[in-house]
Amino acid sequence: MIKAMKPSRLAAAATAIVLALGAPVLMAQQKTSIKVGFVTFLSGPAAGPFGVPARQAAEAIVESLNAGKAPAPYQIKGIGGLPLELVVIDEAGGATKQVSEYRTLVQRQEVDFVIGYIGSGDCLAIAPVAEELKKLTVFFDCGTPRIFEEASYKYVFRTRPHATMDAVAATLYLLDNRPAVKRIAGINQNYAYGQDSWNDFEATIKVLKPEVEIVTSQMPKFGAGQYGAEISALAGANPDVIHSSLWGGDLEAFMLQAQPRDLFKKNILVLVAGEPYLHRLPGKIPDGTVVGARGVNAVFAADSPLKRWLTDLYKAKAGIEPNYPAYSVANAFLGVKAAWEKAAAKKVGSAIPMGANKNVKEEMEKAYAPPTQEEVIAMFEKLSFDTPSGKVQMSLGKGHQAVTGTAYGTTRFENGVVKVGNIKYYPAERVNPPEGVSSLDWIKSGFRATAK
Amino acid sequence: MSQIPAVLADAVVYASWLFVIAVGLTLIYGVMKILNIAHGSLYALGAYSAVTLAGGWLAKGYAPLGSYAMLALAALLVGLIAGPVIERGLLRFLYAKDEIVLVLVTYALFLILEDAIKLTWGVDPMFVAEPYALLGNFEIAGLTYPTYTLVLVAAAIVVGLALWWALGFTRSGKMLLAVIHDREMSAAMGVNVGLTYFVTFTIGAFLAALGGALTAPTISVVTGMGAEVIVTAFAVVVIGGLGSLGGAALGAVIVGLVRSAAVHYQPELELFSIYLVMAAVLIARPKGLFSGAEVRKI
Numbered sequence: 001m002i003k004a005m006k007p008s009r010l011a012a013a014a015t016a017i018v019l020a021l022g023a024p025v026l027m028a029q030q031k032t033s034i035k036v037g038f039v040t041f042l043s044g045p046a047a048g049p050f051g052v053p054a055r056q057a058a059e060a061i062v063e064s065l066n067a068g069k070a071p072a073p074y075q076i077k078g079i080g081g082l083p084l085e086l087v088v089i090d091e092a093g094g095a096t097k098q099v100s101e102y103r104t105l106v107q108r109q110e111v112d113f114v115i116g117y118i119g120s121g122d123c124l125a126i127a128p129v130a131e132e133l134k135k136l137t138v139f140f141d142c143g144t145p146r147i148f149e150e151a152s153y154k155y156v157f158r159t160r161p162h163a164t165m166d167a168v169a170a171t172l173y174l175l176d177n178r179p180a181v182k183r184i185a186g187i188n189q190n191y192a193y194g195q196d197s198w199n200d201f202e203a204t205i206k207v208l209k210p211e212v213e214i215v216t217s218q219m220p221k222f223g224a225g226q227y228g229a230e231i232s233a234l235a236g237a238n239p240d241v242i243h244s245s246l247w248g249g250d251l252e253a254f255m256l257q258a259q260p261r262d263l264f265k266k267n268i269l270v271l272v273a274g275e276p277y278l279h280r281l282p283g284k285i286p287d288g289t290v291v292g293a294r295g296v297n298a299v300f301a302a303d304s305p306l307k308r309w310l311t312d313l314y315k316a317k318a319g320i321e322p323n324y325p326a327y328s329v330a331n332a333f334l335g336v337k338a339a340w341e342k343a344a345a346k347k348v349g350s351a352i353p354m355g356a357n358k359n360v361k362e363e364m365e366k367a368y369a370p371p372t373q374e375e376v377i378a379m380f381e382k383l384s385f386d387t388p389s390g391k392v393q394m395s396l397g398k399g400h401q402a403v404t405g406t407a408y409g410t411t412r413f414e415n416g417v418v419k420v421g422n423i424k425y426y427p428a429e430r431v432n433p434p435e436g437v438s439s440l441d442w443i444k445s446g447f448r449a450t451a452k
Numbered sequence: 453m454s455q456i457p458a459v460l461a462d463a464v465v466y467a468s469w470l471f472v473i474a475v476g477l478t479l480i481y482g483v484m485k486i487l488n489i490a491h492g493s494l495y496a497l498g499a500y501s502a503v504t505l506a507g508g509w510l511a512k513g514y515a516p517l518g519s520y521a522m523l524a525l526a527a528l529l530v531g532l533i534a535g536p537v538i539e540r541g542l543l544r545f546l547y548a549k550d551e552i553v554l555v556l557v558t559y560a561l562f563l564i565l566e567d568a569i570k571l572t573w574g575v576d577p578m579f580v581a582e583p584y585a586l587l588g589n590f591e592i593a594g595l596t597y598p599t600y601t602l603v604l605v606a607a608a609i610v611v612g613l614a615l616w617w618a619l620g621f622t623r624s625g626k627m628l629l630a631v632i633h634d635r636e637m638s639a640a641m642g643v644n645v646g647l648t649y650f651v652t653f654t655i656g657a658f659l660a661a662l663g664g665a666l667t668a669p670t671i672s673v674v675t676g677m678g679a680e681v682i683v684t685a686f687a688v689v690v691i692g693g694l695g696s697l698g699g700a701a702l703g704a705v706i707v708g709l710v711r712s713a714a715v716h717y718q719p720e721l722e723l724f725s726i727y728l729v730m731a732a733v734l735i736a737r738p739k740g741l742f743s744g745a746e747v748r749k750i
Contacts, residue, residue, distance in 0.1 A: 042575065043675050043676060044676040047576075047675060048574075048575050048674065048675075190723045217719060217720075218719045219720055219723065225667070225680060226469060226671075228462050228466060229462035232458045232461070232462050232716070236594075248674070252671075256581045256669075259585070260596075261595075261597065262589070
């Protein structure tokens with residue numbers, strides 16, 4: 001016969017097991033830091049111009065936030081007093097790889113939230129997975145408007161405006177300055193961002209100036225490197241304007257190959273994402289090129305304590321002025337921080353006053369515990385917060401998609417550096433569709449459509 | 453204005469570029485039966501070395517024309533160092549293995565070299581554009597082309613003719629052809645197969661690096677550039693028939709023409725054009741245009 005364990009012993013054993021199992025849970029509840037998954041290109045063509053500056057910005061921002069050195073309203077250390085801990089992942093390798101990397105981040109690394117993604121394709125793939133795994137995920141840089149226009153998400157946010165704004169503002173700027181343009185050409189990469197950029201630009205200019213003629217639209221593959229035939233086709237089409245959302249090594253290769261072939265002698269080049277290259281290709285950007293920074297970032301940002309904060313911490317880390325991806329990273333971190341701290345403040349504010357409940361200690365612990373993810377999300381929706389590039393409003397995509405104003409300017413090569421002059425600012429509501437209307441419908445309606 | 457001259461000119465330039473890269477790949481496959489995925493990395497190594505050497509040369513204020521010598525030197529250095537090191541240090545231990553194993557080995561090597569490049573040169577794109585514009589321009593049908601593109605075309609012709617001559621009209625070339633035809637029989641007849649492999653791989657590596665070095669002044673040299681190139685080069689080689697030099701030349705010309713026509717007439721098809729040709733060729737001739745009848749070995 002098996003000897004039965006004495007009830008007292010059994011209870012002790014059970015308690016020990018429960019304690020052993022429960023210990024990690026209890027420890028997890030006493031949160032000592034916030035783990036942030038940060039995904040950015042560390043290799044491949046997007047690493048140099050975007051990915052690595054983004055990582056440098058993220059590291060410098062986290063150091064500064066943890067030290068409590070950010071200006072108002074972000075003086076609280078870390079986020080809500082808890083220090084941030086970065087887990088950096090390489091975005092290279094395509095959407096399928098990124099989905100499994102994301103699962104690892106969330107399920108094995110158990111990050112509290114994820115900030116990341118430069119590639120539009122990666123964002124489109126990650127959004128449904130974030131929803132499935134119920135993990136707060138903030139896209140900091142990808143541009144495609146389709147994310148919140150074709151679906152709606154609870155856990156996904158994007159703290160930078162989508163690419164429609166770039167195209168609409170580029171067209172407004174072009175027509176403000178060169179109303180006589182007639183022949184339009186484009187060269188954009190054949191993937192989500194390049195196609196969206198071109199489609200929005202083409203649609204906008206056709207609405208604002210229906211008599212323009214699209215003479216050619218070149219769609220080289222991403223990373224093509226060789227643009228000889230495209231340059232011939234562009235030159236042969238004899239356009240007044242060449243629109244391009246090329247970026248990274250592709251933009252540099254295109255500029256290096258096009259310049260000696262006199263492609264830009266007779267037309268205006270519009271580089272919607274041109275800002276990061278002003279310092280890299282000073283002698284290769286023709287005078288009079290229209291450039292944007294995908295928002296009021298970098299050269300376009302007005303002076304403010306937050307801009308000086310970002311500039312100083314980035315310069316100390318990277319040795320150069322922050323480019324627009326660094327600004328986008330700041331938006332993401334400050335957005336989560338603003339939402340988190342607002343949620344924390346709300347909890348404390350709505351806690352039951354002392355004495356009203358028997359267990360005051362428990363009530364206080366609850367009120368001062370870090371907010372839950374759901375509480376942070378509730379505050380993040382429709383949030384308006386300050387950033388180094390000005391006010392960001394989470395007003396599209398049911399409060400999950402940011403809008404800001406934007407700016408464009410014209411380049412001039414002076415004493416070995418490229419200066420941006422004739423800067424024009426466009427307010428958010430002029431260059432972004434209203435809530436509930438898809439970008440393309442809004443543009444095609446002559447910017448009049450409103451939600452049904 | 454007719455676009456045909458521009459289509460042809462762009463096709464010739466692109467085909468020349470493709471040929472220089474693809475011919476090394478097909479040579480190595482023809483002789484060694486290794487589909488060398490690391491060919492893309494050798495191309496990237498050539499480009500990075502070229503940027504470093506030519507950039508350094510120009511930064512020192514030496515005669516700009518000397519930068520062309522630096523491009524050639526970069527290709528030679530990569531070919532003569534990386535080629536022998538890879539062949540002697542790795543591949544020679546694996547010749548008895550299956551072709552698939554060797555594909556995996558060269559793929560692993562490709563990944564290692566990609567990371568080695570990142571460690572050495574970082575991830576910031578690099579460029580040295582001076583050699584591209586230095587020689588001035590010329591015009592075809594109203595379009596401006598840099599004279600440098602002629603260097604590329606000349607390099608492709610020289611490489612093609614040199615290989616054709618060396619294989620067909622020299623003693624060692626004939627021995628090489630014998631190895632291509634039947635490795636075991638050649639070895640039995642006294643051909644030093646090991647040496648043949650060594651020389652072939654070194655030449656192949658040099659050609660990959662030469663492609664990279666000649667391309668470097670026209671592009672921004674970035675990490676991952678090797679992956680893009682190996683895919684296109686592979687398509688060219690498959691169209692022509694794996695292991696055939698004439699096939700590589702014809703494949704490059706066909707791909708160049710189709711791509712150039714697509715860009716000029718139907719730009720949205722450009723992405724697909726190369727694979728369309730590949731699919732069409734493989735349907736008609738599954739082993740590529742220049743593949744001969746295969747001897748079945750028992």
